[in-house]
Amino acid sequence: MSQRLQQRPEKSDEPLLRVENLTKHFPVNTGFISSLRWSSDGRFPLELDSQSVRAVDGVSFDLYPGETLGVVGESGCGKSTLARTLLGLTDLTDGAVEFRGTRTTTFDGDAKHEFRRNAQMVFQDPQSSLNPRRKIGNIIADPLEAAGWNEERRRERVLELLGQVGLKEEHYGRYPHEFSGGQRQRINLARALSINPDLVIADEPVSGLDMSVQAQILSLMQDLQEEYGLTYLFITHDLSVIRNVADRVAVMYLGDFVETGPVDRLFTEPHHPYTRALLDSVPNPDPDTRGVESRLVGDVPSPSDPPSGCKFHTRCPALIVPDPFTREEYREYMELRSDVCNETLQTDTDPASVRSHYFTSSLPAAVDQTVERAISHASDGDWDDAQSTLAEYLSPCEAHIPKLESVADGQLSACHIDSDDREAFSW
Known part of the structure; x- marks a missing residue:
């Protein structure tokens, strides 16, 4: 499933970030004895077990300057691992990540330092991502200090950032516990923007916040994007958030992208059964519409032992069944x-x-x-x-791995069901 996301903005010629077949597997066992597979009677070892957790399993996409790519999926599908691997916080197992045409794995010390200046991350939990023993002025100034700014310039820049994210100068000397969850996320945004990055990867930046605060943070992020020309990779499980902030969407399941496309098309004409099931699970506030009708059944399979063929076939409501079965x-x-x-x-x-x-x-x-x-x-x-x-x-869904192929202009889906055979969707 390594075909590239399409539909780039016309204003951009070259991608800021290019990802080719990105793979991240974590070994299940760490010791020699624990990695042995034993005979049925347990008396002697048969072979080494090379099983691993396939957190990200061959993802490819381009991300262009100034756009927002949303990555959605259930918890445990590999979204956060993807984010950390892109930034080099976790070493990749295979594949390539290019930033402005250069592989990040080949960066020398100076180039790696420049990449980390230009690519920042906003973490999911604003509480645990801030050091409780340090004042927020110093927290926001850390990237500036690492970049060699003197103390006076750092303070001026931090005060400027506090104003831009809706905080006050008096907050400079306070500690994280003195702020609400929404304010702490504003602090995280200020820290990420302190050295003017081009790329911001936001990992569930509004989860755990109430709806009114979510709206404020999202509005702030969009304003900052327009002001600074930021490029966002926005990770969340909340489809309503993605619909409001993203230009394109990638739906992730068990380490793979199963459907991608422009946000308007994916929300009105989804192709993959998993995308449709996710949309059916979203509550609709309109009292005249149907209630939640989730079609997802069963548990998410283990990423250390994913199903054969299409990984979603064990839960798929549209599974292709062989004759003569119902x-x-x-x-x-x-x-x-x-x-x-x-x-x-x-x-x-x-x-x-x-x-x-x-x-x-x-x-x-x-x-x-x-x-x-x-x-x-x-x-x-x-x-x-x-x-x-x-x-x-x-079933062909069990026997063959579906490729991520075009089903419409700019829309790709990894499903054995032909687009002409797909029923109309209403949401």
């Missing part, structure tokens, strides 16, 4: 196959009881025979044969 029958069939794969199928009862445990209705004759053969193999301890038997029926 969608509900195939969900039950997938559960049986999962237990066979994990060798957790109960085999100490008769086949009829096993079938009735998984299936709520009668199966087509051909499917029933396949299930019976698989259960028989499992009862004999032939788990590989049982898996092979059940593989006779496989």
